[in-house]
Amino acid sequence: MEKFDAIVVGAGPAGSAVAYTMAKAGLKVLVFERGKYPGAKNMWGGAFFGPLMYELFPNFWKEAPVERYINRHVISFLTKEDSLSLDFKTTRFSSPPYNGFITLRAKFDRWLARKVEEAGALVATSLEVDDLLLQGNTIKGVKVGKEEFPADVVVVAEGANSLLALKAGLRKEFSPQDMKQGVKEVIRLPRETIEARFNLQGEEGVSMEFVGSCTRGLPGGGFLYTNRDSLSLGVVVQLEALLKHQIKASDLIEDFKNHPTIREWIRGGEVMEYSAHLIPASGLKMMPRLFTDGMLVTGDAAALVLGTGFILEGANLAMASGIAAGETVIHAREKGDFSQATLQHYENLLKERFVLKDLHTFSEAPEFLENKRIYQAYPQWACEVAWKIFHNDGNPRPKTYQVMKKSMQGKLSFWDLLSDAWKARKAI
Amino acid sequence: MKIEEKLALNKFDIDREIHITLEEEKCRGCDWKPCLYACPAECYVLRENHVTFSYEGCLECGSCRISCPQGAIRWVYPRGGFGICYQYG
Numbered sequence: 001m002e003k004f005d006a007i008v009v010g011a012g013p014a015g016s017a018v019a020y021t022m023a024k025a026g027l028k029v030l031v032f033e034r035g036k037y038p039g040a041k042n043m044w045g046g047a048f049f050g051p052l053m054y055e056l057f058p059n060f061w062k063e064a065p066v067e068r069y070i071n072r073h074v075i076s077f078l079t080k081e082d083s084l085s086l087d088f089k090t091t092r093f094s095s096p097p098y099n100g101f102i103t104l105r106a107k108f109d110r111w112l113a114r115k116v117e118e119a120g121a122l123v124a125t126s127l128e129v130d131d132l133l134l135q136g137n138t139i140k141g142v143k144v145g146k147e148e149f150p151a152d153v154v155v156v157a158e159g160a161n162s163l164l165a166l167k168a169g170l171r172k173e174f175s176p177q178d179m180k181q182g183v184k185e186v187i188r189l190p191r192e193t194i195e196a197r198f199n200l201q202g203e204e205g206v207s208m209e210f211v212g213s214c215t216r217g218l219p220g221g222g223f224l225y226t227n228r229d230s231l232s233l234g235v236v237v238q239l240e241a242l243l244k245h246q247i248k249a250s251d252l253i254e255d256f257k258n259h260p261t262i263r264e265w266i267r268g269g270e271v272m273e274y275s276a277h278l279i280p281a282s283g284l285k286m287m288p289r290l291f292t293d294g295m296l297v298t299g300d301a302a303a304l305v306l307g308t309g310f311i312l313e314g315a316n317l318a319m320a321s322g323i324a325a326g327e328t329v330i331h332a333r334e335k336g337d338f339s340q341a342t343l344q345h346y347e348n349l350l351k352e353r354f355v356l357k358d359l360h361t362f363s364e365a366p367e368f369l370e371n372k373r374i375y376q377a378y379p380q381w382a383c384e385v386a387w388k389i390f391h392n393d394g395n396p397r398p399k400t401y402q403v404m405k406k407s408m409q410g411k412l413s414f415w416d417l418l419s420d421a422w423k424a425r426k427a428i
Numbered sequence: 429m430k431i432e433e434k435l436a437l438n439k440f441d442i443d444r445e446i447h448i449t450l451e452e453e454k455c456r457g458c459d460w461k462p463c464l465y466a467c468p469a470e471c472y473v474l475r476e477n478h479v480t481f482s483y484e485g486c487l488e489c490g491s492c493r494i495s496c497p498q499g500a501i502r503w504v505y506p507r508g509g510f511g512i513c514y515q516y517g
Contacts, residue, residue, distance in 0.1 A: 034508045036441070041488060043517040105517030126509030144508075161490040163504070176466070176495050183468045185434070186516040230516070243462035243495055250431050250468050273516045274434035276468035276487040 004030045006329050007142055007151040008121075009129045009164060011038035012105075014299025014318035014325075015157030016112040019121045020056060021326025027333065029121035030149065031113070032142070034128040034158075039109030042159070043184055043275040046225035046232040047207050049100040050316045055323065057115065061096050065107040067227040068205025069093070070100040075310070076261075077379035078212035078222070083261040084379075084386050094204070102205045102225045102232070104186070129158075132167060132295075138339075139168060139294035153338045155296045155325050157318075160278040162288075162301035170297060171288030176240035178282040178303075180220060183249045184234030185257075187269035191229040197265060198226050209310075212379030214256040216247060219370050222256050224265065231266060233257065236279065236312070238370070249276070279314065280305050282366045283359050290350070291343040296325045306358050308365050309374075309428050317355050324349035368427035373420060377411040431470045435485040443510035447503065448483045448492070454500035455479050466495035488512050 008019045011033035019031045035041040047070060053060040061069075071093040076085040093099040113123050133141035133148055141150035142164075156164045160179070165171050189197075198206050205226045214222035220237035235252045242249060256262055280286060280303035287303045290296065298304070299318030306313045328346040332338050350356040384407040389400065398406070408414075448471075455461075461479060463472040469485045472492065488511055493503035505511070 034505055036509050036513050039517050040513045041511075043514060106514045107516075109517070128505050128508035161493070161505075174494050176462075176491075179491070179494065181466075181468060181489065181491055232516075239466065239491055239495065242465050243460075246465050248465050248468070248470065250434075250470055254429065271429065271434065271437060273437055273514065274431075274469075274487075275438075275512075275514055275517060276489040276491075278489050278491060 004028045004149065004151040005333060006030075006153050006155060007032065007149055008155045008157055009142065010157035010159060010301070011113045011116070011123055011125075012042055012109055012157060012159060012299065012318065013112065013315045014301070014322040015155070016109070016116050017056060017319040017322025018155050018157060018298060018326040019116045019123075020119050021323050022329055023116060023119035023121035025326075025330045026120075027330065030151070031116060031121055031123045032127050032129050032144065033113070033123060033125045036126055037110055038113035038123065038125065039106040042105040042109055043182070043277045044105055044315060045182065045184065045223045045234060045236070045312070046102045046104065046227070047100050048103060048315050049311070049313060051097060052316050052319045054097050056319070061098065065103065065111050067102045067104060068200070068203050069098040070102060070205050070207050072204070072206040074206060074208040076208065076210045077382045078210050078214050078259060078261070079380055079383045080213050081260065082383035082387060083259075084383050100207065102207070102227055104227060104232070129164065132164060137293055139292065153294055153296065153329050153332065153343075155298060155329070156301050157298045157322065158301055160280055160300040162297070165288050165297050165301050168292060168295055170292060170295075174280070174286060176243055177238070178280060178286040179239040180236050180279040180281040181239045181242065181249050181276065182234055182236040182279055183253050183274070183276045184232055185253065185271050186227070186230050186232055186273045187266050188230045188272050189266075189269045193268070194226055194229065194231065200226060210256075211375060214259065215252060215375060216245075216255070217372060217376035218242065218245060218247065219372070219375060224262070230272065231269060233262070233266060238281065239278070279312070281307055283307070284363050285366065287359075290347050291340060293339050296328060296343060296346050298322050298325050304355060304359070306362060307369060308362050309369055320353055320355050321350060324353065324355070362428065364427040368423055371420065371423070373412065373416060377416070381407055381411055435469060439513045439515055440484065441510050441513055442484050443506045445507060446483050447506040447511070448481060448486065449502045450479065450481060451500040451502075454498040458498050458500070460497065462495045462497065463492050463501065466491040486511065
């Protein structure tokens with residue numbers, strides 16, 4: 001088998017970014033994708049944020065299969081009966097290069113991989129990498145079935161389960177505490193209905209996040225994104241919490257769809273697809289070693305996901321890590337050395353960029369976000385206060401402070417408030 | 429909407445090779461059976477105190493692989509090109 005400069009495992013955002021970067025620099029690159037096409041195995045909530053796409057593709061907005069751009073963010077507390085929302089809309093997110101996009105992976109990943117092919121890399125689909133080629137402890141390529149594919153370096157971009165990083169001994173087994181499980185439905189609705197219902201003009205889109213009863217108080221949340229002529233709706237919950245409380249995500253998403261507020265938004269919609277995925281959610285705590293002799297690990301496989309409570313981002317970190325890995329391989333090739341000593345450059349690049357900076361800044365966020373009060377007491381309290389303020393029962397009205405204090409009873413103490421505020425200040 | 433109805437909407441190319449195996453011996457000793465709650469496709473069901481599973485509706489999230497406290501579940505990716513094939517994602 002002819003030797004490649006680099007083999008990339010997985011054609012998602014991380015894999016495509018690394019392959020594109022290397023192919024552009026003239027390297028001989030082979031990408032393996034186990035799906036029938038790139039994106040066949042992938043799902044996300046639906047939003048991509050930040051300027052990274054433009055770094056790789058200056059004409060990104062004009063050519064990519066983007067559903068809508070985001071210029072409105074809604075964060076809502078839910079209880080069984082109520083919803084209380086913070087609705088942020090800005091014209092500052094309304095013109096190119098835009099702040100965020102809503103896309104669907106089956107289309108998006110295919111587009112991305114096409115760009116990789118155009119740059120000169122080979123993308124081989126329907127092929128699963130079974131094992132690594134080893135020479136001592138150095139990784140020298142991959143095995144697909146009985147066939148061997150040698151390369152100077154292997155870049156693992158195979159997503160959250162990353163069985164190869166495990167095989168290479170770069171990480172221990174992840175635990176259910178480290179993972180969030182996301183389930184999602186794509187619900188078709190006519191374009192005009194979506195635009196009227198969500199008050200959208202043209203290509204505008206809205207990103208909505210929900211905290212509270214949608215996860216029955218378990219750590220996690222619900223989401224809803226407007227595509228062009230469908231909605232992406234789902235629930236993300238810590239896997240360990242599901243197991244401990246014996247709750248299925250498949251039941252949670254049904255509850256969520258039946259919430260009086262959500263029900264109206266999806267009314268008349270037709271479910272087109274049901275998908276599920278794991279999200280590495282423990283940040284630095286679970287991060288594997290990022291490199292070894294002849295190998296680099298990127299994206300979800302490297303647990304590069306940032307959750308701050310307000311955002312949960314993985315794809316932009318995946319692409320940034322892909323670019324950094326690509327640059328590292330180019331550097332290693334110039335030196336003619338693919339040992340750890342040279343590949344360490346990758347970690348340095350991630351430290352220079354926002355990837356590891358953000359994960360360090362928010363290193364305490366994963367633990368903070370396990371606090372049950374965020375998903376139970378606070379949504380209930382907020383909705384109760386709103387209800388009492390607006391409710392008119394003909395009795396004399398207490399002052400707002402009294403309403404707030406009284407609504408805390410049995411749910412929250414002042415000590416909880418103080419200690420959570422203090423922890424929030426430190427963690428997020 | 430029932431899970432079977434949802435899974436019926438998805439596109440699968442089902443492999444005749446099974447990518448999940450369950451060691452019954454280890455499974456029997458477990459009272460908790462978290463696999464029943466780990467799987468978002470409800471591939472694991474309890475029948476007369478026995479966990480049975482169907483691999484056909486697997487969404488390949490890998491949750492069951494890390495959720496079994498007995499290490500009774502062996503989960504690998506289906507062979508290349510087989511399994512779930514998302515049209516939207």
